[in-house]
Amino acid sequence: MRRPLTLALLLLAGPVNASAQRRALPTPASVLGFVPGTDRRLTEWGPVVDYFRALDAASDRVTVRQLGLTTNGLPFLAAFISSPANLLRLPALRDAQRRLADPRLTPDSAAAARLAARTPAFALVTSSVHSTEVGGFFAPLELAYRLAAGSGPAIRTILDSSVLILVPSLNPDGVNIVSRWYAQTLGTPAEGTAPPELYHRYAGHDDNRDWYAFTQVETRLVVDSLYGVWHPQVTMDIHQQGSAGSRIFLPPYMDPVEPNVDPLLVQGVNALGAAIAWRLTTDGFTGVSLHAGYDAWTPARAFQHYHGAVRILTETASASLASPVTIAFDSLRASEDVDPRQRSWNFVAPWPGGRWTLTDIIRYQTAAAMAMLEHVGRNRADWVRMSRRVAERAVRGWADWPYAYVIPTANQDATALATLLDILRHAQVEVRTALGSFAVGQERFYAGAYVLPLRQPYAAFARAMLEAGPYPDIRDYPGGPPRRPYDATAHTLPLLLGVRVLPASDSIAVELSAPASPAPPTFRATGIAPQPGSRDSRPAVRLGLYRSYTAPVDEGWTRWVFDTWEVPYQSLVDSMVRAGNLGARFDAIVLPSMSPRAIVEGLSARRFPARLSGGLGAAGVQALRDFVDGGGTLIALNDASDFAVSALDLPVENALARLSPQDFFAPGSIFRTVLDTTNPIAAGMPAQSVAWFEQGPAFESRDPLRVRLVARYPAQAGDILLSGWLIGGQNIAGRAALAEVRLGHGRVVLFGFRPQYRGQSLATLPLLFNAIRTSSR
């Protein structure tokens, strides 16, 4: 018999210490020196750290941990906030969470129910991953202070029934980058603009799209030290959207929902998002939108959906960084899903327009987080049960899923294989090795092959990442324009990495090892990276990487790949290119993917100081032409290829240039390519490979003497798409994905795709490295 003793136990275990509330707690203002939300004031990271440490020292409801260091070496923090009694028993709670998250450790359902009854729900709130969304610098301080200082039944329920893990910033480096730029430009025409550099050293705005590849330090800290240890049931990620739409977005998300997400989590997201919206409306907040704009397709933003947790995204309207804006009601702008001037079921109370400030942003963000915490506190048992059910269903297995995946070791690229296994390890997916030989269908595998049985807690992550699924064909109306997805439509790791993985539908007749822990990968670009131990400091290729002050994120990823694979290079800003004589210093120059206009025009001289504005200009374009004429190699990635073709007047056409989205559309998909492996750029590659295609160009040659086509898309339209979405394949069939064009004494290498996509597409990195390696003079 199950007795209703949950609440009584919790109250006994965790009464809030009344004396703690009387102790003088530092307010955020007392540490920052100003009230959060003050117009035109931002904070750097140091004071945020100081505040959380001061709160930890003063409050027995707050424990702050440093998880590690950021990319730029700043402390990365998480604050645990709960009742003093819960914080004292954190080690026991950690063990309970582990047992609840893995039903194989607690198969007895009565024992599991007893464990669930005495364990609080865990909620993880993360903030300011995007550093121009500056309300997120302050909302965590407000939230922590309210929970540490507050009294009354609502606060008491939150503290007793839940443990909040609060990450004040997922990108502390960006707090400094943006606040320093803002301070520097206050009172100038550039006030309120984004900084002229990426706000995460490598990932920029993509720092929020790294949740399955785990390439960045910050992602790994959160995955390894928080998700993998504390198994939160509920998560909230605090963001901001544009100024002219709704005041705050909350889930439900739009379709499509990625099909491997457990339906119970989808329903949990819907319920919690709507409950928060209900509460905000009750408390007089206007302009709350649901089910608008943001979908739930890519695992790149939704680690939680594969790890037993709901993910609540909040997107609050922005001001101009910390500078207030005024938005007249009539200038509010409709999206496809919500018209902020009209009531609708998913937008019940319009905001009247007017002044919108940093204070408003923080108020909305904090209220949404408090509403979430109150809901979780009141419904603790439901949330604990939800995650437990999701785990039980995963361990039991889904009828239409394969039994296992097999990852052979023979004929695989060692670095790519190690990368895949490392990704699975960060995601807590268990991989075992076969202790003998076995067959799957007609194919035989031998001892040492990796086997990933799908009946395990985080099997959904494995299935989402390892099997290619088509993206649904969603149109505005039948036959109409495609509905633009929120992010990329493909994420299939075996294709991106070039690793063979096979599903095995039936159980495999072989003994398996305990979960394996293979060595992490090591990266080195052979022939470009300096020889280990060599004292010759001259690089094999003198490489330049164009670094625009418009800060395109592809530049950051290119730099990340070069730094990680030990490719020596020098960054080139506009003034260095304009100065000319590039051939004296470089053999090859890489232009990362960015629009031709951004390359040529750069930042506007009307808003930005002269040293940062103007782009390459005519002088820079001429300098690049002289560089190639004189024997240099210009390597243009994706959108930058359009620049190279027009600026250098190359005998190449983009076959997709004038097509409407109804005729051709592929907003982030994986295509098959056929390579000319006799070309040195494709040396060592298989005859068939892939391309990460993202609305880039596809080439046709107008001069067979000067243009060599290194990679093409298949001639049959039906053979092109490997994962994601493609409309109008016949328009790209047989066209070139990669071309090499002679110009003067040099050459231009045109990529119609991103060979180093978000640091993930290891399958196509050799094409980029070969293009660089063959530039040596």
Ligand SMILES: [Zn+2]
């Ligand atoms: Zn954001």
